[in-house]
Amino acid sequence: MTPADRSAPLHPRPVRVLETRAEMPGCTTLRVAPADPADAADPAGACGFAPGQFYMVYVFGLGEVPISVSGDAARPGELTFTVMAVGAVTRALCAVRPGQTLGLRGPFGTAWPVEALTGRDVIVMAGGLGLAPLRPAIYHLLRHRDRYGAVALLYGTRQPRSIVFAPDLTGWREAAAIDVAVTVDSGDRDWSGHVGVVTELLKGRRLDPARTAALLCGPEIMMRFSAYALRDRGVAAGAIHVSMERNMKCGVRMCGRCQYGPFFVCDDGPVFSFDRVEHLFGIREV
Amino acid sequence: MVSIKPIRTLLAENPFFAGLSDDQFETMSGCGTIVHFKAGAFLLREGGAADTFYLIRNGVVAIESSSPAGGPLSVARVGAGGIAGYSWLFPPYRNAFDALAISHVSAVALDGACLRGKAEADHELGYQLMKRFAQVMLDRLQATRRQMLDVYGNVRTTDDTG
Numbered sequence: 001m002t003p004a005d006r007s008a009p010l011h012p013r014p015v016r017v018l019e020t021r022a023e024m025p026g027c028t029t030l031r032v033a034p035a036d037p038a039d040a041a042d043p044a045g046a047c048g049f050a051p052g053q054f055y056m057v058y059v060f061g062l063g064e065v066p067i068s069v070s071g072d073a074a075r076p077g078e079l080t081f082t083v084m085a086v087g088a089v090t091r092a093l094c095a096v097r098p099g100q101t102l103g104l105r106g107p108f109g110t111a112w113p114v115e116a117l118t119g120r121d122v123i124v125m126a127g128g129l130g131l132a133p134l135r136p137a138i139y140h141l142l143r144h145r146d147r148y149g150a151v152a153l154l155y156g157t158r159q160p161r162s163i164v165f166a167p168d169l170t171g172w173r174e175a176a177a178i179d180v181a182v183t184v185d186s187g188d189r190d191w192s193g194h195v196g197v198v199t200e201l202l203k204g205r206r207l208d209p210a211r212t213a214a215l216l217c218g219p220e221i222m223m224r225f226s227a228y229a230l231r232d233r234g235v236a237a238g239a240i241h242v243s244m245e246r247n248m249k250c251g252v253r254m255c256g257r258c259q260y261g262p263f264f265v266c267d268d269g270p271v272f273s274f275d276r277v278e279h280l281f282g283i284r285e286v
Numbered sequence: 287m288v289s290i291k292p293i294r295t296l297l298a299e300n301p302f303f304a305g306l307s308d309d310q311f312e313t314m315s316g317c318g319t320i321v322h323f324k325a326g327a328f329l330l331r332e333g334g335a336a337d338t339f340y341l342i343r344n345g346v347v348a349i350e351s352s353s354p355a356g357g358p359l360s361v362a363r364v365g366a367g368g369i370a371g372y373s374w375l376f377p378p379y380r381n382a383f384d385a386l387a388i389s390h391v392s393a394v395a396l397d398g399a400c401l402r403g404k405a406e407a408d409h410e411l412g413y414q415l416m417k418r419f420a421q422v423m424l425d426r427l428q429a430t431r432r433q434m435l436d437v438y439g440n441v442r443t444t445d446d447t448g
Contacts, residue, residue, distance in 0.1 A: 128438035158438040185433045187360045192388060195348070195363045197432040204367075219437040 009252045012058045012103030013039060017096050018078065023164045026085040027129065028094040029070065033078045035101055047079045050111035051136030052243060052271045056251045057081060058103030059092045066248045066266070067093075068133035069107070074143060079104070082132040082164065108251045110271040112137040112215050112241060120239075121149040121211045125226045127156050127198055127218020131164055133243050133270070134217050138168075142177055149211060151178040156198025156222065159184050160191045198222060199229040209234030216274075217243040224281050227274045237275035244269045244277065261286050293318040296394050300341055300367060302418055310411050317400035323387040330371055330385035337379065337398050339371030345391030350384040358384070361433070362426070372423055374398025375416075 014035035021029045034047065049055075054068040065087070071080025085094040096102065114137055122141060126134050141151050153172065157163050163182065173180040181201045183194035194201065198218075212235050216223045223242045230240055246258035246265040253267040261280045263269060280286045294315040297303050303311070321340070323329060329340055329347060340347070347370045349362040361383070364370045370385045370393075379398070405412030 156438070158436065162438065185436070185438070189348070189358055189360070189386075189388070191360065192346075193363075195360045197429050199432075200429060221435060222437045225432060 009105060010250065012056070012064075012105050014101050015079070015104050017098050017100045017102060019098055020096060023082060024162055026094065027082065027164065028085075028096075029080060029082045030093065030096065030102075031071070031078055031080050032102060032104070047077060049073055049079070049107035049136075051114055051140050052112035052133055053107040053109050054133075054251075054270060055079070055081070055104050055106030055108065056248070057083075057089075057093065058105070059089050059096075060101070060103060062092050063089045064103075064105070064249075065089045065093070066108070066251060068243070068270070070132035070135045072139040073136050074139065082129065084129050105251060108266055110269055112140075112243075112271055114140045117213050118147045119149065120213045121208060122151045123202075123207070123212060123214040123230070124151070124153045125155075125198060125214060125216045125218070125223075125230075126153070127222035127226075128158065128162070129164060130216075130218030130222070130243070131155055134215060135165060135168070137215055138172070138178070142172070142175075145177050152205070153178055153180045154198055154201040155180070155182045156201070156218070157182075157184055158186075160187050160193075197225070199225050202226075202229050202233065207233050207235070209236070213239040213241070215241050220244075220281070227278070227281075231274075237278055238273050240274035241271055242274055242277065243271050293320065293394060296320070296343065297341070302341070302367070302369060302422070306411075306414055310408075310414065313404050313408065313411060314396070314401065317397045317404065318394045319397075321393050321395045323391040323393070325387055325389050325391075327387045327391075328384055329387060329391070329393070330381045330383070332381055332384045334381050335379060336371065336373035336381045338395050339369060339374050339398060340385070340393040340395055342366055342368050342370060343392040343394065345387060345389045345393075347391055348384075348386045348388045350386055352384070358386075361430070363388075369419075369422060371398075372419060374402070375419060 015032040016035040017030055017032050019031040023029055049069050051073055054066045056064045057067045058064045067081045067083055069079055070082040083090050083093045085091040124134055141148055169180055172178055183196050183198055183201055187195050214230050216226050227240050244265050246260055248266050249255040249257040251266045253264040258265040294311050297314055298311050342364055344366055347364040348360040350358045350360050352358045373381050405415055
């Protein structure tokens, strides 16, 4: 949670749950702040992170899971996580209430290279809950909008009711600072938006491949198809960045649980440029 | 004053038909009419005779199917420049899905039987059409297969049992 934690990276610090919000069935956003007043008062302990990084979130008595921060890095003193219930710990996280205490270790891992993208057009492609780790990067792009060229968010999900951060999507679209396009795999007649896979949103879109960089997060197969579609449009593999997900234990490249070919996702990732991992995408066993 | 473009011009403006010759546009335009649909109107009905396909000029068309339990479900949307309807190309010439206008739609309706006849008489035209429709159908098939993968539904399960 703080740089000082690096001296004791396996030591969780307590945080208090401030607020919970159901995004959809089985998916909850938690806002937390340091439970220890000393942590809260310490400027270095103000829950700093870079967009794309993750924390190990500890439910006492159950276990830890790696969760990317989904909130704004410019809001000091608190952290936001969005969790899908897919196992024992994440189910418990989705059931926590304000006032409960959790443990945190981190932040860990690599970040979206938002500073390095200054001056470029940026395409953010998200699938399902993959929008959560990208949201801090989107906040950064919006806050420093004048530093970037055209910015587009292309978001695909299963159904209209599985859209996460719907108020944000509406706000970003209405503010018109970035181009927001949403597609679902299937929709009923109340859905007036696009239907189809997320790569469909690239079709017909003006894109200068030499200027364009992309940030991708979602299911691995979605990132693979999206990266290939971008590459087919001339975007260099080195300008495409993906966030990988693997089960983890230590978060500090000691246990090897998250090994991904020659990499440890906890430390070499989760954000990789596609040219570094493209060869691994084709290996089913990795 | 609103200028009304001839069918031939509308066909030539669509990237789908890029590369066809003037003669081929002239031949095809004889099979076309300009049509308009209010929101909520069907362009095509599932199981109905596939005697027409539509080149969408404006508006959005939902490609749908219905189930008794789930009601109508949209599996694709076709917007300006897109094509609605492929079944006119192949026997038994029956529409496989509904095509519903979800906004006001302007389109060029092309008579499938008319076009099939002209393609039979002019195999070069037939080849050019089949080449273009095959590409669009391949794109649609691949997109459909990716939708079927349900990638967002198959969330990685964690071993987060402590």
